Amino acid sequence: MKMIRLIPAMALGLMLFFTGCAPKDADIRSEIEKKLKANPATAAAAVTVIEGVATLSGELADENAKAEAAKLITGIKGVKSVVNNVTLTPPPPVFIPPVITADDPLMQSVKDATKDYPGVKAEVKDGVITLTGDITKASLPKLMMTLNGLNARKIDNKLTIK
Amino acid sequence: MALQDKYQAITNAALQAGITDLQVREQSGVLYIDGTAPSGSVKDQLWDIYGQIDPNFTGGDLILDVKVAANANVTRARVTTDSSNLNIRKGPGTDQPIVGKAAKDEVITVVSQGNPQWWLVRTADGEEGYAYATYLTAEA
Known part of the structure; x- marks a missing residue:
């Protein structure tokens, strides 16, 4: 009977144990941001983390930079998955001067x-x-x-x- | 940028009407709008808008160069002069000798639209040469 009374206390203890162990979203976020900022190609990207799901946003120069941003994140403890919503900077319009007939x-x-x-x-x-x-x-x-x-x-x- | 604003209605209509190769740029106080229209009526529509912005085309600040896509299916064209016959010339230019004439409203064969100003045509009598495209309206 004593054991049964202990179960809620044990459950609470376990919960506290796991919460304490898994990195908090805010901590994950700051770690990702540090990594993104360290690389000039990915510095312009932003990230949010909700329950371990990291969502990348912002505008980067090209597909390589976009892939690089996602790669930096994989391996960070506590990240369950990555949603890559980074958009690419459109190329500047090419100015073609008007053709003038002689x-x-x-x-x-x-x-x-x-x-x-x-x-x-x-x-x-x-x-x-x-x-x-x-x-x-x-x-x-x-x-x-x-x-x-x-x-x-x-x-x-x-x-x-x- | 002011010129782009002045003629914004033309650019917007061009985008909506599916003008291909659309280019809009300003240089030395003149705005150049170039592109290829899918049909003659689209070109006319853009010119109507131009006419609303500058009724007598006296601004001197726009070159609206919209060409109508050469359509390989167009093999016939109607002569749309005001009243006179249309000259058919040996080469593309009014300095070229006249080799034939086509009457107003006559429908003639279009051999080539390679030169946008001067189409190579052939009349029912077999006269072949260049006619000024302004006076030809493509028949479906």
Whole structure:
């Protein structure tokens, strides 16, 4: 009978024993953070630990850094599993400068485009098309669409709308 | 960045309409928007928006270079001049000799759209040469 009375006390003792033994989430977290910060490739990652499950987040440069972050964690005592939610930094947009047609071929193309608009005069200098004269409102978009497709630097439209 | 804001509506519509190879960049006070539209109506839609922002296209601060994807299935095109015949020339350029003519509303064969400005075409009479693409509307 004495033994039966002891069971709750033993259970409590065991509970305290295991809680004391398993590292606390906060301690696991600080250890992981230390490891992440020590490596410049993974320093930007963040981590949370809940009941031994470590969740990585933040933005790293590439897949290698992401894998490295997860690798640093494995082997840390108390980590049951790792959820790797690290995102990758998108590559910066590549600036492709606009292609500008040389004046001679551009002038030829502009001549082709303006041939059917007798009121329109066009000049080309340093890639800039300058339009003078007059045009009907209805014809203007059609002419502009064509001229915009010739790889000019700029179109200076000084046309008078009839 | 101010120019990108001014023409934001065009860029947004271009993204929604599925313009491929879309590039938007600013250089020396001019914004360049390039891309390939899946159809002529998408190109027209972007130009309508441009016309709402700058009704007479006098800003001098945008080059909107939207090409319509060359469609290998397009083999016929209608001549859409205002009223006159469309010249068919030996080579791509108005300095080239005229080898034939196509009447307004005539439907002719498109041999190649390799040059976006000048399509290689053939009339029902068998005259072959280059015609100015502005005056041709692809037929399905």
